[in-house]
Amino acid sequence: MKFRLLVIGLLLITSVMWMTDRPSEAVPAFARRHEFSCTTCHNPFPRLKAYGEEFAGNAFAPGDQEMPPRYFRDVGDDDLSLLKYVPLAVRADLYFDMRVDVQNGDNSSDFKVPWGLKLLSGGRIAEDIGYYFYFYMSERGEVAGVEDAYIHFNDLFGSPLDIMVGQFQVSDPLFKRELRMTFQDYLIYKVKLGDSQTDLTYDRGVMLTAGFDFGMDLYGIIVNGNGKGEADISRDFDMDKYKHFMLRISQSLGPIRIGLFGYYGKEELYSETDDSFWINELNMWGPDITLSLGRAELNVQYLQRRDNKPSLDTTRAQSPILTHGIIAEAIVDLLGDPAKIFVVLLFNWVDSDSLESGQEAYTANLTWMMHTNIKLLAEYTFARVVNGEEVKEHRATLGVVTGF
Secondary structure, X not given: OHHHHHHHHHHHHHHHHHHHHOHHHOOOHHHHHHOOOHHHOEOOOOOEOHHHHXXXXXXXXXXXXOOOOXXXXXXXXXXXXXXXXXXXXXXXXXXXXXXXXOOOOEEEEEEEEEEEEEXXXXXEEEOOEEXXXXXXXXXXXXXXXXXXXXXXXXXXXXXXXXXXXXXXXXXXXXXXXXXXXXXXXXXXXXXXXXXXXXXXXXXXXXXXXXXXXXOEEEEEEEEOOOOOOOOOOOOOXXXXXXXXXXXXXXXXXXXXXEEEEEEEEEEEEEEOOOOEEXXXXXXXXXXXXXXXXXXXEEEEEEEEEEEOOOXXXXXXXXXXXXXXXXEEEEEEEOOOOOOOEEEEEEEEEEEEOOHHXXXXXXXXXXXXXXXXXXXXXXXEEEEEEEOOEEEEEEEEEEEEEEEO
């Protein structure tokens, strides 16, 4: 704990020094560095517009303009790309919610302030090479440390191929959890069965992407398969000899984008109770679709997961364990340009042979952009099923999200 506090203190001191030295270059990192509004890339933040997707896919540089003057410091070495100032940004999420569980007769209220506090940095470190990371100084009251952290090689050797190496969310080529507008999460991406360590959130590895002028995008991912946990006694992050693989293809057809992905892997699991090792072989697949109609957008994802042995539990059938999930999300801009008020409707459904994994939740969110970088939200979620139990839970959430 003392070490973590020391790290946080050093990061805060360093960030204050940067901001004091050059306030106009400090934060928000990209907007201030390139001298454009946050709305150039986001609508609203953190949700990306098409230009924002292009900016991120271009290794965090605009494709329609030159890099800002004096972006790099000239030290007389043509082969050294040294950022003149390291860009920093801060994001803070603060919530208050109330919950009523009709099934069990329980109710609660809670100040989740702050729910999350991030220190972010990203940008170009050389021609066609970018970086991005953020440090969670507080996530649900704990120091979560580094989550996203990768180096991005853009248009490798003049081809449309990009390579990202580091830590990222496996679901990023599908629908990005970090960019959602709701407090409620995309639940199927977080499902882990039994003793399995595999889901579609954070992992370490390599992501290859290629985009084509006719609207097709291809993704290939190779990851450890066991998340972003700490290294073991041998200083290894991967706990077994297996790697996990994902492929995805998507095609834009006017206002419609359709996609399909497949995921395969094996993992060696261990039970301390039985002092036993076994292999779980798993695969996931599913289609998705996005329909963009001016001020409205619809996103739908279906996912099926199959595990042959995620647990040593002998009280239920072991082969296979099937899990099905759906995410359906509608986003509507009520006022148009300038975009100030949004309504988001989100449906989560998970059904699994592993009974404790069942989920069913309905969410309605109203978001008001008080300022370009400050939004207020009011959200209601009715959860009929949580962790496989019928609960009939009502949750109302008020929140403030800001980046600066």
